[in-house]
Amino acid sequence: MGHVSIRGYGIVSAYGIGTAPLVAGLRAGRAALAPLVESPIPALRGLNVSALPTGLFASDQHGAIATVMAAVDEALRRAGASAPLDDCALICGGTNTFAFAEHDYLRLQREPSGLRWHVHDAGFLTTQLAHALGVRGPVLTISTACSSSANALLVARDLVLRRRSPRALVVGIESLSAMTLSGFQSLMMLDPRGCRPFDAARAGLQLGEGAAALLLEPTGAGARVLGGANLCDIHHVTSANPDGSGMARCMRAALADAGVSKRDITAIKSHGSASRENDAAEAAAMRTVFDTPPPFTSLKGYLGHTLGACGVVETAALLATLEAGFVPATVGFSAVDPALGCAPIARSLPGDTGNYLLNFFGFGGNYASLVIAHG
Amino acid sequence: MVERGKIYIHAAAALAPQGATRAAECRPLTSDPDTDLRALTKHVLGQGLRQASHFVELAAIGARLCLDRLGRAPAPDMALYLGTGLGDVRKTASMFRQVLPPGSGMAAPFDFINATANIAAFYVARLAGVSARNLTLTQGAFSFECALRLALDDLRADAVPAALVGGVDENCFPRSVYLSRWLLRDDEIMGEGSAWLYLSAQPAGAVAELLWVRQLAKGQQSPAQWARTVSEALVKPADETLTLVGGGGLAPQEQAALARQLPRARWCTYMEFCGSFPTAAAFGVANWLEQASPGLWVHINRDADGATMLIGWRIAGI
Amino acid sequence: MPGSENQALKRELKQLIVSACNKDMVPDDVADDAPLLGETSVLGLDSLDVLQVNVALQQRYGVRIEDGKHARRVMKSINALADFVSP
Numbered sequence: 001m002g003h004v005s006i007r008g009y010g011i012v013s014a015y016g017i018g019t020a021p022l023v024a025g026l027r028a029g030r031a032a033l034a035p036l037v038e039s040p041i042p043a044l045r046g047l048n049v050s051a052l053p054t055g056l057f058a059s060d061q062h063g064a065i066a067t068v069m070a071a072v073d074e075a076l077r078r079a080g081a082s083a084p085l086d087d088c089a090l091i092c093g094g095t096n097t098f099a100f101a102e103h104d105y106l107r108l109q110r111e112p113s114g115l116r117w118h119v120h121d122a123g124f125l126t127t128q129l130a131h132a133l134g135v136r137g138p139v140l141t142i143s144t145a146c147s148s149s150a151n152a153l154l155v156a157r158d159l160v161l162r163r164r165s166p167r168a169l170v171v172g173i174e175s176l177s178a179m180t181l182s183g184f185q186s187l188m189m190l191d192p193r194g195c196r197p198f199d200a201a202r203a204g205l206q207l208g209e210g211a212a213a214l215l216l217e218p219t220g221a222g223a224r225v226l227g228g229a230n231l232c233d234i235h236h237v238t239s240a241n242p243d244g245s246g247m248a249r250c251m252r253a254a255l256a257d258a259g260v261s262k263r264d265i266t267a268i269k270s271h272g273s274a275s276r277e278n279d280a281a282e283a284a285a286m287r288t289v290f291d292t293p294p295p296f297t298s299l300k301g302y303l304g305h306t307l308g309a310c311g312v313v314e315t316a317a318l319l320a321t322l323e324a325g326f327v328p329a330t331v332g333f334s335a336v337d338p339a340l341g342c343a344p345i346a347r348s349l350p351g352d353t354g355n356y357l358l359n360f361f362g363f364g365g366n367y368a369s370l371v372i373a374h375g
Numbered sequence: 376m377v378e379r380g381k382i383y384i385h386a387a388a389a390l391a392p393q394g395a396t397r398a399a400e401c402r403p404l405t406s407d408p409d410t411d412l413r414a415l416t417k418h419v420l421g422q423g424l425r426q427a428s429h430f431v432e433l434a435a436i437g438a439r440l441c442l443d444r445l446g447r448a449p450a451p452d453m454a455l456y457l458g459t460g461l462g463d464v465r466k467t468a469s470m471f472r473q474v475l476p477p478g479s480g481m482a483a484p485f486d487f488i489n490a491t492a493n494i495a496a497f498y499v500a501r502l503a504g505v506s507a508r509n510l511t512l513t514q515g516a517f518s519f520e521c522a523l524r525l526a527l528d529d530l531r532a533d534a535v536p537a538a539l540v541g542g543v544d545e546n547c548f549p550r551s552v553y554l555s556r557w558l559l560r561d562d563e564i565m566g567e568g569s570a571w572l573y574l575s576a577q578p579a580g581a582v583a584e585l586l587w588v589r590q591l592a593k594g595q596q597s598p599a600q601w602a603r604t605v606s607e608a609l610v611k612p613a614d615e616t617l618t619l620v621g622g623g624g625l626a627p628q629e630q631a632a633l634a635r636q637l638p639r640a641r642w643c644t645y646m647e648f649c650g651s652f653p654t655a656a657a658f659g660v661a662n663w664l665e666q667a668s669p670g671l672w673v674h675i676n677r678d679a680d681g682a683t684m685l686i687g688w689r690i691a692g693i
Numbered sequence: 694m695p696g697s698e699n700q701a702l703k704r705e706l707k708q709l710i711v712s713a714c715n716k717d718m719v720p721d722d723v724a725d726d727a728p729l730l731g732e733t734s735v736l737g738l739d740s741l742d743v744l745q746v747n748v749a750l751q752q753r754y755g756v757r758i759e760d761g762k763h764a765r766r767v768m769k770s771i772n773a774l775a776d777f778v779s780p
Contacts, residue, residue, distance in 0.1 A: 423717065425714065425715045425716070425717075426714075426715070426741060426742075426745075479751075479752045481748050481752060482748070483713075483745060484741060484744040484745045484748060485715075485745050488741070
């Protein structure tokens, strides 16, 4: 299939607004990690998470929209574009409804009289953004757990390649919520000290929040999306097939779609969630596809796992660091796990011109892999 | 023979809120339906889904009915598109009760997992044994239309060999919780349903040809102007029977204007059987495909924003 | 008295497991010393059920299970579970 250009990208992360503080943090190998201070659930306080700087945005729906808009503004600025985006599609990954509804629920308990809930259907945020940006092209929300916004990017690519829309804006947002934190805690999937991807002592996820935006056009300056794949590993509802076969199939399908040989992959941005089972499956998958995997890293230790948003958040973060001249080291990783048969990069690498493979694997066996050319 | 660009509907099934699995069994609803699907799940799937939710059961039963009606194994690389306006509202509400004060602060793992919007599509894929493209998507009252449009685009681009496309939404109790997600008038029944279509480019054995999914630009229009815009979008051979299926977003005055604009068109309804929910359009299309007669069929729907979406299909004469 | 000798507690635990995991059986179907986990056991609980039971136990008895390994040890049988809840 054909290629599209990522004409602009923008991000809001635990490092703050924009790519500049993020690049500085990733260059220094500094995790954006701190104990959770405020939570309606006492048991969640003290968990290490990658939260947005306190007070940057309100915790309600307006704050969420402002967060995405900050990322969109940066992406448009980079692309030399501006709203209204009447010839643009808007594809959003994830729904963020837990965070919206949680805010309303708690507020309703504090001030029970005279207040009513905002109506939040699952596409609420996307609809609000489409209005704010003057989008008149196709509008859609993709909801496939942690691969949501990677799949949103693939859907957007298809819209542009099939001339359904002259260009497409892909956005994702994840807000830390007590609901999500508590859910992962019930599944015993959180590492309270922060995540250690592919490390021998890895013990679970570090959750994060943030938003990112990518503007896709058929041609023009910027990294190019060469291809990608989305498929479903039907092994188990929450855990990958330990032999990595589902993930391997996804990476191979992405390479085939991109028309890129495995020998031509410069480096991999792994999903690398630091879950014991999923890192093992991903390592097995990379060894299946590549025999000896190319250098690979995980960004989860820096940014936390931004769940539905990680597809665009980590793509934007990788593009920003490549443009700044490096592939970030895997923060949180220190001890090789001999059982994996491979290890992520512990020091940053030069951000060479080349093809990068990006993996995003989610609950419900929903996997997405992307191949992006830099330079 | 595969004809370039033509896509066909091979099977359709609609699960109604009271558990009816065939159009002929559907009865008009008189109150908000509260149906336990556990027995029907076992009956249709041959197994219970112990760790799954009502929403997952809805999706799984509807999808299985559709694949059963296909009468053959689906294409192994069949892609799956699940449109839902609300996802698992019951488990999301249950999560709130458990996690936030005065709850215990702990989420039941089953509830957390099921509240993740794409879990239903996972179960459908696993039960069908397919592990290809799998997307759960949302766009308000057009969640099914958008899923269908994406599937149609993917099929036309030959990106997938076949597609199973569903529209699934559940209701929840008390009704006030539902109303925080989806507005209903007091006289509207809080419905639910799960309806699916199986699509491919193969003409042999098809029930209908899926022609298009179109979105009309929104604008400040009177019902009469709107009806003209819609009728202009429905170019058809003059001697062909036109049947219009009115979606839940259609106001009575719009329907009347369209009836004046297209006086020879037949009208079909279905909302009385399924109640109101964001993906009721899927129910309408699948339900009427079961009772098909030859001609051009168009499902017309509007959202609260004033946008219009049309689904067109053609049933060939004998 | 240790939990494994408390018939009322053991019945309560069986009921809790059966209802938390939506098992289609009555508590009396579960023997006190039979294994709870794995496909060969009467209950056939899997790793997700263990987590589900764990949250139900925490909510009901305030006990805290540290990790998956601990959970599997505690849920070896109804007797083991009863002794954990009430040592």
